[in-house]
Amino acid sequence: MKEQFVDRKFSEEKAAKVARANEIIEAYQRQGLRLTLRQLYYQHVVRNYFPNQEKSYKNLIALMSDARLAGLVDWNAIEDRVRVPVKPPQWDSLEDILESVYYSFRLPRWEGQPNYAELWVEKDALSGVLRPLASEFHVTLMVNKGYSSQSAMYEASKRFLAAEEAGKRTLLYYLGDHDPSGEDMVRDIQDRLRTFGSRVEVEKVALTMAQVEEHNPPPNPAKMSDSRAAAYVERHGNESWEVDALPPEVLQSLIRESLEAVVDWAAMRKVVDKEEREKRLLRDAVKNLRGNGG
Numbered sequence: 512m513k514e515q516f517v518d519r520k521f522s523e524e525k526a527a528k529v530a531r532a533n534e535i536i537e538a539y540q541r542q543g544l545r546l547t548l549r550q551l552y553y554q555h556v557v558r559n560y561f562p563n564q565e566k567s568y569k570n571l572i573a574l575m576s577d578a579r580l581a582g583l584v585d586w587n588a589i590e591d592r593v594r595v596p597v598k599p600p601q602w603d604s605l606e607d608i609l610e611s612v613y614y615s616f617r618l619p620r621w622e623g624q625p626n627y628a629e630l631w632v633e634k635d636a637l638s639g640v641l642r643p644l645a646s647e648f649h650v651t652l653m654v655n656k657g658y659s660s661q662s663a664m665y666e667a668s669k670r671f672l673a674a675e676e677a678g679k680r681t682l683l684y685y686l687g688d689h690d691p692s693g694e695d696m697v698r699d700i701q702d703r704l705r706t707f708g709s710r711v712e713v714e715k716v717a718l719t720m721a722q723v724e725e726h727n728p729p730p731n732p733a734k735m736s737d738s739r740a741a742a743y744v745e746r747h748g749n750e751s752w753e754v755d756a757l758p759p760e761v762l763q764s765l766i767r768e769s770l771e772a773v774v775d776w777a778a779m780r781k782v783v784d785k786e787e788r789e790k791r792l793l794r795d796a797v798k799n800l801r802g803n804g805g
Contacts, residue, residue, distance in 0.1 A: 553756040616793065638654050
């Protein structure tokens with residue numbers, strides 16, 4: 512929704528930049544997605560609208576702030592994934608909470624599966640792109656925000672160990688930057704989960720060098736202050752790439768391909784069918800509540 516709060520004039524050059532930003536935003540909205548400012552910035556860079564420089568990013572932030580206040584950009588199109596309010600849950604009536612339970616009710620859909628998988632991502636900025644797929648495939652989505660904590664790794668190991676004790680093969684699909692730390696995080700996750708006794712297989716779904724060569728995302732200089740930089744540069748050169756520079760449809764396709772390869776759809780269909788039967792019982796309870804004037 513576009514709402515105007517200030518009266519602001521834009522030069523012809525800035526108005527053209529706002530129009531280009533809106534084209535990118537609308538492409539995301541058609542996919543049911545919202546952008547972070549960082550994602551919007553990278554979509555400008557890959558289209559060669561401006562160079563990949565910190566100054567360009569800061570200029571875009573300022574322009575989007577002005578354009579939103581002037582009513583030229585949809586306020587709901589850009590999200591802040593860091594400053595998120597936590598509101599206590601509330602409902603208008605008992606009937607409303609039953610409706611909420613009806614729509615959110617799910618059984619353990621990986622029950623009866625030969626495999627157990629989770630989806631992990633280095634950056635919170637991508638959680639909005641990944642959440643729909645995590646919901647569709649009913650997999651745990653873990654946002655690490657860099658290297659994960661020991662507490663989070665210990666708790667994750669318990670999930671994988673429970674699946675392994677049930678005779679399942681465990682898999683962790685990971686998305687992270689192609690830079691010294693991003694490459695090392697795959698090793699770090701594997702090693703720490705093994706320390707806790709899990710046999711989970713960690714696979715980096717994105718970003719890989721093959722994907723860099725295919726999709727040509729904008730490069731950044733490798734961070735030489737990183738203690739892992741020397742080994743990275745020796746293997747990959749002095750450039751690095753951020754995973755959120757890939758278009759969302761590419762990321763979603765990569766994840767979908769990985770998850771579809773390990774799901775037993777017949778087994779999952781049985782769980783979903785049982786789920787639907789139990790939801791119908793819940794729906795009948797809601798109808799009875801209405802009929803009794805609840």
